[in-house]
Amino acid sequence: MSHLIQLEQIVPSKVCFSCDVCCRFLEQDSFLAPIFTQAEMKRAIANGVNPDFFRPTADRKSARVKLIPNGDMYICPCFNPETSECTIYPIRPLDCQIYPFALMYNQDHTRVVLGVDMICPYGEAEIQQEAFQHYIDYMASYLESDSVVETIAANWQLIGTYQETVVIVCTLEKLTLARTENGALV
């Protein structure tokens, strides 16, 4: 994705600043560490992120950040633990912008789905609310728009593995079709 995207956010900043879930990980090689497309990685590097903090994904089309130790956890190298802020917030990758949504495969690997991660306390508390349901529609429409499908098709690693903590809210039909056509779904 070469253009800069800024998705609307539903979780209020003050909620996030009093939460310690995002940007911190239990394992250094966590599969939840964010994925950057090539364009996102280049933009981050141009804004001061050390290129050594990126490791190419297996297909070499995108990159995953290398997490760094912080206390008994691991953090994204773009995270400032003193202020709890993302140092590249305006240009953070799509993978981060969509959270607490997860773009992933369903459990039997037949569909690409959108889900809400119940590890996010706001997502868990609000998922049934009307405003959140509208936001689900907004997020699904965005991820199924032609330009985003094209971007994800160039960065398949953006579709993560099934996670039990995620409540599936819909199937992403265009992405499922695209993934079926290139033989990645059973």
Ligand code: SF4
């Ligand atoms: S888990 Fe949810 S509430 Fe906590 S920082 Fe992340 S988005 Fe914000």
Ligand code: SF4
């Ligand atoms: S890029 Fe920013 S929002 Fe994403 S994990 Fe790193 S610090 Fe958090």
